[in-house]
Amino acid sequence: MEKKTSIRDRVSQVTWGWFSISMATGGIAVLLYNTPHRFAGLETIGKIVYIFNLVLFKAISLCLAIRFVSRRAALKGSFQHPNETHFIATCPLALATIILGASTYGTPACGPWLITALRVVFWIYVALSTLQAILHNWYLYHLHLASKQPFAIPRLLPSFPAMLSGTIASVLASHQPAHHAVPILVAGITLQGFGFVMSLFIYAEYFYRLNKDGLPAATERPELFIAVGPWSFTALAVIGMAEGAVQKVPVDWLISSSSPESLSSIAPTAAQVSLILASLVAIFLWFLAFYSLCIAILSMFSLCRVFGGQGVPPMSLPWWSMVFPNTGFVIATIRIGTVLQSEAVLWVASAMTILQVAVWLAVLAATGWLDYNTVLFLTALEMVLES
Structure with a gap:
């Protein structure tokens, strides 16, 4: 008779990387809100996706908590595992999408209390993501885990949550009072710059490895989409923060030492110049x-048998890498189309939105019905709820 699998064994299948499902779903909710060409009910669909993401985040957090409590060595082991440790950053990334969704969907519907609450949450996120970036990267250096993770691109992840502070700032600043918006924008551009420069170091090795060793193994190919993220989120963040500066930054900010005669001619254009520069950088x-x-x-198409490849690998968590970074790319396209006032670019962005939602649904369906580990996850969650 086959032995019944215990709940401990089932829950132990859930890893930090499962938060990539939540951050991808939260990204889709934000994308639906930003889509330029809308129809009646689209915002309601976006809210449903956002609420679904909250359920996902809580369910994954619950299963991880059970895993770490029931197996004392599991938490330490997750930090020391050469692959899983890099995906610990998907947890704060998922939190970032929740904050973004709360701002986009909640601010128009709630009172001033939410604006204040989001401001407090932003500074907490900044502090925690900064500590996480410093301590986690130091930990990886200390244990030489980079040498055990031959594929370079996942090493972007520990610095990614701090970089997303700039994206959050670009969304929050426009709703904050001016005296609160300016520090938020300064913190956003600071951490956006930090995360982007850190990603450049990883990009150097990433492209070097592609030139030297060729494409990675088939199971790692979906992770190539992670490389889309830093470029895209920096592009959309700098435009968003520049737009926030136009609305909230005082006219004499940074040039208050100028003479009164020159101030009147220079000050009104300072924030506008930042928007122009941000737009050009974003296009680049x-x-x-x-x-x-x-x-x-x-790289993914080359795996298909019709193109002479050995076949696409079965569904696994790295497939979710095709969702979140690409969502940032679509939103960056929307921001660029908006500042350029180009209807053609915005229609392209709308078409990209449809494709991106289709990819999300396809990966979600494959995860729910084809991935064995997901079946274990759902079964474990059901047993927890029944107990």
Whole structure:
């Protein structure tokens, strides 16, 4: 008679990487809100996706808590595992999408209390993501875990949550009072710059490895889409923060030492110049993201048997890498189309939105019905709820 699998064994299948499902779903909710060409009921669909993401985040957190409590060595082991340790950052990334969704969907519907609460949450997130970036990266350096993770691109993840502070700031600042918006924008551009420069160090090794060793193994190909993220989120963040600066930054900010005669001619254009520069930088970064996206897509197609490949690998968690970074790319396209006032670019972005939602639904369906570990996760959750 086959031995019944215990709940401990089932829950132990859930890893930190499962938060990539939550952050991808939260990203889709934010994308639906930002889509330029809308129809009646789209915002309601976005709210449903956002609430679904909250349920996902809580369920994954619950299963991880059970795993770590029932197996004392599991938490330490997750930090020391050369692959799982890099995906610990998906937890704060999922939290970032929840904050973004709360701001986009909640601010128009709630009172001033939510604006204050989001401001407090932002500073807590900044503090925690900064500590996480410093301590987690130091930990990886200390244990030489990079040498045990030959594929370079997942090493972007420990610095990614701090970088997303800039994206959060670009959304929150426009709703905050001016005296609170300015520090938020300063913190956002600071951490956005930190995360972007840290990603450049990883990009150097990433492209070097592609040139030297060729494409990664088939099971790692979906992770190539992670390279789209830093370019895209930096592009959309700098435009969003510049737009926030136009609305909230005082006219004499940073040039208050100028003479009164020159102040009147210079001050009104300071924030506008920042928006122009941010738009040009975003366009530059957008094409780098597009290049990385094309490399990843071609790498996946080359696995198909119809193109002479050995076949696409079975569904696994790395497939979720095709959702969140690409969502940032679509939103960056929307932001660029908006500042350029280009209806053509916005229609392209709307088409990209449809494709991105289709990819999310396809990966979600494959995860729910084809992945064995997901079946274990759902079974474990059902047993927990019944107990």
